[in-house]
Amino acid sequence: MGIIWFHIRKAFTLFRSEVLVLPSRVAVLVFVVALLVLPVFTQDPYLLRVLIFTSVFAIFAASWDLLSGFTGQMNFGHALFFGVAAYTSGLINVHFKVPYFLSIPVGAFAGVLTGLIVGIPCLRLRGTYLALTTLAFPIILMGLVFSFPDVTGGELGVMGLETLARSRIHVYYASVISMLVLTSIMWKITDSNTGILFHAIREDELAVRAGGINTTRYKLLAFCLSGFFAGIAGGLYAHIMRTVGPSTLEVSLSFQVIIWSIFGGIASIYGPVAGVFILFPLAEVLRAFPKYRMLIFAILVLLTLIFMPQGLIPWIRDKIEKECPRCKVRSIATRKTCRICAASLD
C-alpha cells in the first residue's frame, strides 16, 4: 500500500513540476483530455467524422515527419505507404476474411516492406533527386492498380471492408486512442538515441559517418518505421471508409501531408499533429465560403509560412516559453530566471 502511495505522490509531483510549469505541456494535456471527453458533451456524427479523419491523418503526418523531418530524407511520395497498407488491409480483409485487428497490422507490415523497397534505391540519393524518385513510386503503383483490375478493383477499388466498429463513438475512440498512442511512440523514438542519430543524419551525414555510425542502417530504419506508422494510418482509413481506391495513392495526398507537417512545424512530431488538427477542420469551416475555400486556405498557409518559417507550433512555443542559455531547459516566458538552474533568462 505504501509503495502505491509513494508512486502516486511521485507522479503527482512530476505532474506539478514538469507538466503544469510549461504552457505547451498544459496545452497538450488539455488537448488530450478534450479529445477523450468530447463525446460526453456532443455526439454529433459530422463532428466525430471530421475528428476521426483528423486523427488518422495526424498519424500519417507524424510518420512523414519521422522520416523527412528528422532524417531529412525528403519523401514526396508518402502516400505510397498509406496506399499500400490500405490496399493490403482491404484485400486480405475482403478476400481472406482476416479481421481488422489483424489486417491493419499486416497492412502496416506491408508498409515496412515498402519502406525497405523504396529505401534501398533511395539511399544514395539526396535533395531534389530523392524527392522526385520517391514521388514516382506511388505513381508506379497506381499504374499497377489499374493494370490488374481483377485483383485491385481498378478504378473502383476494393469494396465491402469490415467496419472498424459498429457505432461512430467506437470508431472515434479507436482512431483517437490510436493517434495518441502512436504519436507518443513516435515522439519517444525521436527523443531516444535513435532519434538523436536521425537528427544528426539530417544535419551532417558525413560527420555522423565519420563518427563510425552506419548511417545507411539508420536511414533504412527511418524508412521502415515511417512506413509502419503510415501503414497503420492507411489500414485504419481503409476500415473506416470500408473501401480502398486509387485516391489513397494520389499525388495530392502526398503533398497534403507535407503541407500539414510544414505548417505545424517539422522535426517535432507534435507539430504535424497540430498542423492536421488545425488545417483539416479548418477546411471544413471554410465550407461556408465555397468559392473561396481553397484560396483562403492557401493564403492562410502561405502567410503562416512567410511569417513563421519554422511552422506555427514552434513559433507559438517560442512566444510563450524561453530556453535557458545555460542548461537548455524551457521555462514559461514570464519567468526572469531558469526554473532549474536559476540562470537569467533575459
Add this chain to the structure above:
Amino acid sequence: MKRSSVFGVVLLFLTLVLCSGFHAWAADPIKIAIVGPMQFTQGEGHWNGATMAAEEINKAGGISVKGTKRTIELIKVDSNEFLSIPDATNAMELAISKHKADFVMGGFRTEAVLVMQDIAMDNKKIFLGCGAAHPELCERVTKDYDRYKYWFRITPINSKHLVAVDFILLDMVAKAITKELDIPKLKVAIVAEKAAWADPMVKIAEGKLPQMGMEVVGVWRPSPTATDTTAELSAIQRAGAHIIFTTFSSSVGIPLAKQAGELKIPAAVAGINVESQKDGFWKATGGKGDYGLTVNTYARVKITDKTIPFFDKYLERYKEAPNYNAGTYDGLYLLKTAVEKAETLEADKLVPVLEKTEVTETAGKLVFTKDHDVTWGPGFVTAIGTQWQDGKNLCVWPNGWQGVKYEGTVEYKVPPVMVEHYKKKK
C-alpha cells in the same frame, strides 16, 4: 386612456403577435441536399437543374404531403470529390446530420459516390444518383436490398448501356459512309484516352468491330490531358482509317477534334467525346470540330414534351446547354410525384412507391429496374447521339432506331472533307 385607444393598442399587439408567429404556421420546407463537385461543370449542372425544378415547383405551391403544401429548400453541398474522397464523405455527412436533409441528390466520381452511398444508407436517406454511371452502384441494391434500397439512379444510363449506344452510333456512321461513298470494308482507328474507365471499351471495340464487318487499323491511347495529338492523327491517316472511334471524357477531346479538322483527315470522328457535348466545344476548336459525333443526353429535340421547354429555359438562364448532371431537374419532379403519391417523406414508405413510379420527364420515361437503375430502351430513356453541323450540336440519333425518332432529329452527315477525298479518288 380612452376605451377606443385601449382597443387599438390590443388590436395592434394581437396583429404583431400573429404576424411574428406566421412562420410557425407554415409547413416546414422539404430539404433536399444537392451534393456535387460545385467548383466544376459537373456540380454546376447538378445545381442548375435542381434550382430550376425547385423554383418551378415552389412557384406552383410546392409538394403536397397529406394535403399540406410544402416548399422545397435546396442545400448546396460541395463534395470536392475530384480532389479529395474524405472531403466528399464529410460533405455527405454534413448534408445529412447538420443540414438535416430529407433527401440527397447528385454525386459524380464513382469512387466517391460509393462511399457517399454508404453514408446515405447508414442514415436511411434516399439518395438519387445523378452523375455516376458505373453499374456497381445499382448492383449493390440487388446484392443487399435491405441496406441499399434507398439508392436510385436518375442519370446517366449505366455504362453498359452507354457502350451499347456507342456501338449503335458507330454502326449508323458506318452505314452512312458505305451508302454515300460505297467503300467495301471500312477501316476504324480506336482512339481512347489513357484512363482506366476506357480500358474495357478498347477491349470490347477490338472484339466487336470485326464482327460488325469493319477492320481495326490500330489502337491509340493519348493522355487524357494531351494538348497535341498530331502524331496519333498522322499515324491514323497513314493507316487509312475511315472512322476515328473516340472514347474521351477529358480535355483531349478538344485537340483531337480540332487537329483532325486542321489536318483535313478524311475520316469521320464518332464515339464518346464529353467535351463535344458542351457548347464551348465549337469555340474551343475554332469550328474545326465540325461533323464530330458523340453520345449525349440533351439537345434541342423533342424527347418528351418537357425537353425543349427545359432546354430553352436552361440555355437562356445559364447561357449554355444542360449537361447530363442537370438530370437533377428530372430527379426533383420524380420525387414530387412519389412523395405526393406516398403522402410521406419517410424513406421506408417512399422506396416501394418510387420503385413503382413512372414519370415522363425531360430525358424520357423514368422507370426503375429491379436494381433501382434507370431503364434504358425504346419508350424509356434512350440517350441520344449529337453531331456538330455548322456550329450547332444537333440530335442525329435515335432516328428510327427500334421505332424511336424524336421530333427535331436530323440526318447524320458524312464529313464533306471525307466525301471530297474519296470521290476525287474514284
